Amino acid sequence: MQSSRARTTALALLLAAAGPAGGSAQRKEIILATTTSTRDAGLLDSLLPVFERQTGYHVKVIAVGSGQALEMGRRGDADLVLSHAPEAERTLTDSAYFVRRRLVMHNEFLIVGPSEDPAGVRGLNDAVTAFERIAGHQAWFVSRGDKSGTHQRELSLWQRAHITPPPPGSWYVEVGQGMGATLQLASEKSAYTLTDDATYLTWRDKIALAPMVEGDSLLNNVYHVLELNSRNAPRINVQGGRALADFFVAPETQRLIERFGKARFGRSLFVPDAGKPDRW
Numbered sequence: 568m569q570s571s572r573a574r575t576t577a578l579a580l581l582l583a584a585a586g587p588a589g590g591s592a593q594r595k596e597i598i599l600a601t602t603t604s605t606r607d608a609g610l611l612d613s614l615l616p617v618f619e620r621q622t623g624y625h626v627k628v629i630a631v632g633s634g635q636a637l638e639m640g641r642r643g644d645a646d647l648v649l650s651h652a653p654e655a656e657r658t659l660t661d662s663a664y665f666v667r668r669r670l671v672m673h674n675e676f677l678i679v680g681p682s683e684d685p686a687g688v689r690g691l692n693d694a695v696t697a698f699e700r701i702a703g704h705q706a707w708f709v710s711r712g713d714k715s716g717t718h719q720r721e722l723s724l725w726q727r728a729h730i731t732p733p734p735p736g737s738w739y740v741e742v743g744q745g746m747g748a749t750l751q752l753a754s755e756k757s758a759y760t761l762t763d764d765a766t767y768l769t770w771r772d773k774i775a776l777a778p779m780v781e782g783d784s785l786l787n788n789v790y791h792v793l794e795l796n797s798r799n800a801p802r803i804n805v806q807g808g809r810a811l812a813d814f815f816v817a818p819e820t821q822r823l824i825e826r827f828g829k830a831r832f833g834r835s836l837f838v839p840d841a842g843k844p845d846r847w
Contacts, residue, residue: 597626597807600636600645602716603745605790608765608836613827618814624807630745632715640665640793643800646808648793649815651716651763653847656791667794670845671815672824672837676720676788677767678780679750680706680759688759692782698728705738707758711749712741716788721761724785750774763788765828765836789840789847792816816841 605611606628615626629636629645633652640648641664649671650656660668678688678697686706688697701708702725710732711718725732732739740756742749746766753760754774767778780786792812797805814820821839828836 594804594807595624597624597647597804597811598629598645599626599647599649599811600629600631600639601649602633602636602651602790603630603747604651604717604763604766605649606630607745607747608763608769608828610765610824610827610837614815614820614823617820617823618811621814622810624810626811632711632713632718632745634714634716634719637793640795641799643795643803646795646804647811648795649790650793651788651790652719653789653791655719656793660793663796664799665793666796667812668791669793669812669816670840670843670847671790671792672821672840673787673789674837675764675781676717676786677762677764677778678759679753679762679767679776680779681757681775682777683757684779686759689777689779691780694724694780694783694785695727697780698724698730701759702728702730702732707738707740707753707756708732709740709742709749709753709756709758709760711746711760712743713745715745717746717761717763720786720788724761727785750776768828768832768836790837791847 611628619625633650636648636650637655637659639645641659656668659665678694686700686704688700691697710721735741742752746762747770749760750762750770751774754776792815794808794812795803797803821841824837824839825835828834
């Protein structure tokens, strides 16, 4: 017959294996690391309550630049990442920090600027030429400067133009913040900046900036959802992260994405892409 001490030891081991008292409640929370653009445009406020009602999970959103969001995923400080930095995403996925990367949606980047347009870029559909003109005129340009997907795209455009932006303090200003704050500062300084069109439309009535350059294929802005590798991040909520990833690409969610913004702006702010060929 099992002794009292043995039974006590077995019970203690069972409880230890089950985790702390609050373990099941903790597993109902999902930490989503994502971009400021999905937050600033209001998309997550539209989608996540649907997911939470359907599943009982609670989603904690940490909105930062895509570079920071991906780094959180790499460290295991988030359960899922929604990002728009394709090159960095591919590198980390190839290195097995993420086990699954799925296309969710896209919108477009715009170069916006003051109505007086000192660099003469209005109406161009060539982003590289626009950057060359902005630098040539040393017109004010506000950069996010935060390693976000938007910042990475901006740097790639400077590189294509064979231009190295000067250190901050001349005509080139780095904010180190999200898209909303960047648009505000660009408006205050009558400067140009690169923005996603969803955030611009959301902020349009609060700032004095107009679209200058759009329609270039280099301005495509593509979002993926990335599931973490639990071997590198044993603390993560694997089931919750997978459930939220599946939700983003589910047909009904894709229909919600397609309708988002139509009532307010007369057009969708994001184009749903789940299941489409992914060349990104």
